[in-house]
Amino acid sequence: MEPTTILLFAAAAVASLFMAWVIGAGSSGATPFAPAVGANAISTMRAAFFVGILGFAGAVTQGGSVSEAVGSGLVDGISLPVGGDPAWGKYAEIGAVWVLTPFVGGGIAYGIASVLPRPDVPEDVSVPLLAG
Numbered sequence: 001m002e003p004t005t006i007l008l009f010a011a012a013a014v015a016s017l018f019m020a021w022v023i024g025a026g027s028s029g030a031t032p033f034a035p036a037v038g039a040n041a042i043s044t045m046r047a048a049f050f051v052g053i054l055g056f057a058g059a060v061t062q063g064g065s066v067s068e069a070v071g072s073g074l075v076d077g078i079s080l081p082v083g084g085d086p087a088w089g090k091y092a093e094i095g096a097v098w099v100l101t102p103f104v105g106g107g108i109a110y111g112i113a114s115v116l117p118r119p120d121v122p123e124d125v126s127v128p129l130l131a132g
Helices: 003-023 031-038 044-070 088-115 123-131
Strands: none
Touching (some): 031 044
């Protein structure tokens, strides 16, 4: 295997692991249950059971579509190791989203957190506003 291919694979692996760590992604899909388990609203085993049921339901209902999409030639195979040109415009878009996401998300979270605990805003207004 060529050194550039190995280097590209290593860089992609590091970037993927970093992104998974940053967003809290796990292979189990149990991340959305973490607050409920931490607050003792649901037991760990019950959360794992729900994750298993939902995972099975997703595999049954969408598994065929995923298999079909993966085998449909969605990826052309033109990339740097094969001699393709870098997609600088797409890289700029990805970089902009990567840089702006914490600020936009933080701003939205700060706005929500500053609106919710106000005694002058009734709950029947703030909760529907939070739900969108």
